[in-house]
Amino acid sequence: MKLLTFAIIVFGSVFLFQCNSGKQESEESIYEGMDFRTRIRMRQYMVQGQQQYQIHCANCHGDDGKGLGQLIPPLAKADYFLEDIPRAICISRNGMKGSMLVNGVEYNQQMPEHKDLTALEIAEIITYASNSWGNVSGLTDVKQVEAILAKCK
Numbered sequence: 001m002k003l004l005t006f007a008i009i010v011f012g013s014v015f016l017f018q019c020n021s022g023k024q025e026s027e028e029s030i031y032e033g034m035d036f037r038t039r040i041r042m043r044q045y046m047v048q049g050q051q052q053y054q055i056h057c058a059n060c061h062g063d064d065g066k067g068l069g070q071l072i073p074p075l076a077k078a079d080y081f082l083e084d085i086p087r088a089i090c091i092s093r094n095g096m097k098g099s100m101l102v103n104g105v106e107y108n109q110q111m112p113e114h115k116d117l118t119a120l121e122i123a124e125i126i127t128y129a130s131n132s133w134g135n136v137s138g139l140t141d142v143k144q145v146e147a148i149l150a151k152c153k
Ligand code: HEC
Pocket: 053, 056, 057, 058, 059, 060, 061, 071, 072, 073, 074, 075, 078, 079, 080, 081, 082, 088, 091, 092, 096, 097, 098, 099, 100, 102, 107, 108, 109, 110, 111, 112, 114, 125, 126, 129
């Protein structure tokens, strides 16, 4: 059964890569320089991450990661998000409030906590968000997320 699941993932990924070969640069470049196993894991994280993002984040930050005017900051091409992924991991779990500057715009709202999210779900969400909409930040692994969550202030 495990073997079957693995076979499906491998086949599925190979299939997706082939379909993707005609896609625009950005889709391709997020996998650039990765070995085969990392690519497969990245692909899994991206698919799962998109689902989790839709459930937990999209109603505020938007399907396109653009946020909402002066109320919700963007994640797409957002300097605040991309310059400090560990900080974003802590925010995803614990929420935050107070003033922040994102791409030169000030936000001073409150983001709710998501205590129910597992380290794996956060890894998938962060991988998805940091590699979509023009963002290219590589794979954020569950082990990294566990270590970072243990140290959030
Ligand atoms: C209820 C609306 C809401 C939800 C749901 C939500 N956020 Fe936020 N998020 C906000 C707001 C509002 C801020 C700005 C907080 C402030 O001004 O202090 C923010 C800030 C952030 C930031 C830092 C600012 C930036 O743009 O880089 C990150 C990263 C982030 N959110 C990620 C997430 C992720 C990942 C999820 C899903 C797990 C999520 N948020 C779910 C409302 C939300």
